[in-house]
Amino acid sequence: MIAKTSKFSLLFILLGVCIFVKANAAENPDWLKKYQEHEQFGNVYVVKTIERSGGAYASFLVDRNGNKLTPAYRDIGKFSNGLAEFVTFENHQGALGMHGYINKNGKIIIPAIYRGAGEFKNGITYVMYPKGKQFGLTYLDTLGKEIYKIPVELFPNDFLIGKAQAAYVAYHDCQEDFIWHVNGNLTTLNWDFGRYTEVDIKKAKEPFRFYYHGKFGIVDKNMILRVPVALDDIDLIYKHSGRGLARVRYGKKFGYVSSKTGEIVIPFLYDDTQKPSLGRYWVKKGNKWGCINKKGETVIPFLYDYAGRFMDENRASVSLNGKFGHIDTTGKITTPIIYQSASYFKHGVAMIQLNNKYAYVDTTGKVITKTWFSEAEPFREEMVVTEKYGIFYDMSPDGNFQFKGFSSAWKATLIMILLSALLFIPYRFGFRFRKSRS
Structure with a gap:
């Protein structure tokens, strides 16, 4: 029985070898x-x-x-x-x-x-x-x-x-x-990615930004390299980015890539940038600030030495030749550029400074306060504190103000007057009393 089994086993082995040789x-x-x-x-x-x-x-x-x-x-x-x-x-x-x-x-x-x-x-x-x-x-x-x-x-x-x-x-x-x-x-x-990295790239909600020895690149879900590994910086936390574009840097120049596709939308032309607001991107070129839109088209000429973000009332503070004023999102001047400073707008008004005095203007550039103050601050809340001749006032956005109190200097002066009066009155009464007895 054992011999028969061995013969059958040998036969199967020989058959397998033949099949392998034939297949090979x-x-x-x-x-x-x-x-x-x-x-x-x-x-x-x-x-x-x-x-x-x-x-x-x-x-x-x-x-x-x-x-x-x-x-x-x-x-x-x-x-x-x-x-x-x-x-x-x-x-x-x-x-x-x-x-x-x-x-x-x-x-x-x-x-x-x-x-x-x-x-x-x-x-x-x-x-x-x-x-x-x-x-x-x-x-x-x-x-x-x-x-x-x-x-x-x-x-x-x-x-x-x-x-x-x-x-x-x-x-x-x-x-x-x-x-x-x-x-x-x-x-x-x-650029070739490992299998596990590819999984992460395809799961990412936005084009995948990766870092390699001091340089950045961008690849999309189809493993297409949208930006080669040559960028010196990407604004990963969106400090200077927004509204569908992310700021990137090559050398000392800035541009923007699409947050959706990863493609370079605006090339590396600018020396500085600000966080976008109201569809406008303040960018600096040749020591002057101007505005571009999402397509990179210039919508406000490169004229200004300083520019603030567009905020409430579609206005931004700008500076030209050392003077300040406001413009709207079309570039139209709404507050004449004649002031020492001009703040952002809040509640429809902005603070201005001229000849070291402060007042407030509305969105047309009209001064709405009846007086100029020695100290003031931009609106943050619905009321703001101003000062004139050491007297404080509560200012409302409509230009009206009411007495709030005295400055510390005024308080010190009043105390001195009161003390002087307290000392003078006893002396005066005492002098009269001695004179009447004599």
């Missing part, structure tokens, strides 16, 4: 032996010949019978979304190999006009190309249609061709990339 022979036909590398993708193979002595190599796409479907290419990558990247040989003029994409029939779907490229993921890939003195990067779909082009021209000090270093795996030019040294660290124009 079917998967690896004899014609594959002349190639040093191969990889199967369905009914086609990517194969490669490598001359170990001279280092020359060539890649082909072949069918299951070994028939070549393409001419010799320097490299062919993995198939994904029905396409594989391929790299041409250098031509007789010494031009570098260029990257494109073929389908499983060997037909060129996206021509080899790019300096670098990547593998398709979810129907999207990136390609790199020379753009002036820089390398540019564009995302394509499987038909070669452009989806998004990174505006590298806005980062003129980065991604320079002259400073790029090519990096690739030997005999695999499809895995080529370009790297740059920035502040002692390596960076790249194309």
Whole structure:
């Protein structure tokens, strides 16, 4: 019984070996032996010949019978979304190999006009190309249609061709990339994220902002890099941002990106900015302040030495040549620019200063107080305290005021007068009494 079991076991082992050898022979036909590398993708193979002595190599796409479907290419990558990247040989003029994409029939779907490229993921890939003195990067779909082009021209000090270093795996030019040294660290124009980071990126409500060795970049949920890793700062806490735009900095200049898409909406043109209000963005250029809208269009000229935020009553305090006044959101002057200072508006009024005296104006610039005060303050509550000649008054927004009290100086004076009176009266009565007795 034991002998029969052993025979059956041996028979099953021999049968399994035969099946494995047959399957392996079917998967690896004899014609594959002349190639040093191969990889199967369905009914086609990517194969490669490598001359170990001279280092020359060539890649082909072949069918299951070994028939070549393409001419010799320097490299062919993995198939994904029905396409594989391929790299041409250098031509007789010494031009570098260029990257494109073929389908499983060997037909060129996206021509080899790019300096670098990547593998398709979810129907999207990136390609790199020379753009002036820089390398540019564009995302394509499987038909070669452009989806998004990174505006590298806005980062003129980065991604320079002259400073790029090519990096690739030997005999695999499809895995080529370009790297740059920035502040002692390596960076790249194309960015690849780990699996777990991708999960976080896709869960984020807004485009994902990430940090790498002192620089920031922005990527969206489709893993498209909207801003390369070149930003010096992003206003992550929205101290200077709002209304759909986030402030960013490149070098010493500021611009804005869309909080929704992550794209650069307003380029790096400005020396300083303020938090936006009432749809207006105060920005500084050439030592002057002006206003732009969400599209970056100038809506108030760059005229002012100082500008306050637009607040209540659609008014902002501005300064020109050392004088202050107010303008509205169209740039119209509503309070003449003639004062020593002009506060923000609250409850429809603002404080002004002229000749070291204070008063209040309404939104038309009309002075609503009947007198000028030696001390005053802008409205915060419904009443404000003012002072004239050491006497305090409660001021209401309609310009009316009422007595509140005396200053400490006045109080001290009154006390002195009272003490003097108290001392003088006894002396006076005593003098009269002595005179009457004599």
